[in-house]
Amino acid sequence: MLKNKTIVLGVSGGIAAYKACDVVSKLKKLGANVHVIMTKSSVEFVSPLTFQSLSQNYVVSDMFEEPRTWEVEHISLAKKADLFLIVPATANVIGKIANGISDDMLTTTVMATKAPILIAPAMNTNMYENPIVQRNIENLKGLGYRFIEPDSGRLACGDTGKGKLSTPEVIVDEVVSLLTKNQDLKGKNIIITAGPTLEKIDPVRYLTNRSSGKMGYAIAGEAVKRGANVTLVSGPTKLNPPQNLKKFIQIESAQEMYEAVVRNLEENQVIIKSAAVADYKPKDYSDKKIKKSDDDLVIRLDRNKDIAYEIGKLKENRILVGFAAETNDLIENAKGKIKRKNLDFIVANDLTQEGAGFGVDTNIIKTIDAQGNITEYPKMKKEEVANVILDKIKVLLDK
Template identity: 50%
Template structure:
């Protein structure tokens, strides 16, 4: 998996820096091309000459040491890399990266790269558990950085606990496994809907719901990282997403979303309707603002078109997945929807439970395939939930063609 991969290894100033020497050697033995960037503090633990000998490449430790006047070194390295590994990653580098500080060769390269970044933390157990570090790691995870969790054991400071840099073999195994997983949706066309819809009453009022679109956007982002070509149909949300494999179309009403979904539906391999679409819309849309009147106001409502039902009726090669946000009889209602809408799978959750409702950064769901096999996915970030859902979709899709 690593043959001919161009890898930038960032080494920061911790006692675990010596393990980065073995990591450099093993990456090179795997056939990778390794270039090492060291922070100033890292050079106090290990000599740059050691990494130069192991990698057979110059070592970068000074932003202003331009080895080739035709190139800006940190930009050239950022563009050259297929991936960047930070091992060991100290509390200092995590904080700098999370808040966007670029004050040395490593941090400037990290801010300039579009390559995937793997972070292997190493620090004292209490530093690793400090709220600031936890917060920064969550931010980096949200941005798509990949963490290789430290091991637990005897630390150089004398404490025993989590914080020891993982062994080079483990770091390589994690990266190779991730590279394999990144291919599970390679070449697949994936259509995802996300967020709420708005049903207009008059120029200043509309009916909507509490959906933030976070789950659908997480699914789109992860699907793209897994190699899919993603079309994201988004209702009115504040979420932002940038990925070369994601084509975003913004819509407003249920009717808008209906037409957008059907436009792209015929060419899709996987379709996930995660949007919370309005079931009803006002029968009359007023062109002028409705004035306040005495007494009660009655709005006559009519049904919107059932997008998921219509997709199920036209399904051919598509693997169709629905979402069911419930508050009672969650599994029972999910199973009914699975059958009634001709779905291949459904993701159900109880939005009344803490951590699983609208606008939350976390979720916990149950994935049910058309064989009615139930798999509970426990509370986690919506990005992690998205990974688990897409892994199961990929597995079930493969089973169809066995």
């Protein structure tokens, strides 16, 4: 899968350095050519000989050691790399890269490479959550560096929290995705809405729907893999956001979702409205819990803003994609939404079909464009559906 791909893997000084051995082994099994650069601190945790044996390439750890070739080492490795991977990345290494410091072989080679750079942080929870570290990470993301979020769990120091190096399997999957996925949406800015909205009745009750957010999250994840800068606006879900989003905006109500989309509209070329937005909200909110009584409870509802309709009036030359999840009259209802909401195309699915409803990992869709052309698809994984949608968007972007 990674045949003829060269990966330069930087290892910095943390206890999680031992997990980088497994990463190297897995990358080699996939056919990659792996060159390892170690910081001086990292060799206190794992022997260079271990990485040398696993990678079948000599390991560089000292900028001033006697060269094994007549190449300028850091420039040579920087040019060879199809991907530069840092596992684990300490707060120190992240800080140096973010501030342009290149005082060892690892950071010097990072500064010299034009390859994509993927960073997997690992450190104590308090260090990871430190505002300076978070600022450095955000600054690097803004420059196009990609990150693999650390896991939560028991850390080597005995603390429990976020900062644990992601698993070798997740790291390798991300490498494979970056090196094999077509980057045809690179530089495109896409905003995606996902999940349900939540409309409060009182402090303990609310109106919502069955949307899990899986479809929107799948579109966001696949768009990132194809190089897009993705802003994901999400209602309440149990899902972890995809890696390397440009922005992740959590909201509850339809009004909050509308405001988030409008606030970020100008910078985006594509809007994908996959969220299941509540059509109605309680007319009156009670700031105290409504007590049960012998009488029936009547809740008066007001209409929420139709976000796709409102954005359709503002879209200008942007691409706007809508969704129609129906239980009857699917085509008729979907076509009505295209015209009314000024959509470029709509993704329609019948919720009564097995494998096409909320909360499952598959979907069965039809796409309908503004000219009324209908394309039907078989049951597919939501990631496959996501790429069908993104392929259609790519065609529109190229026009």
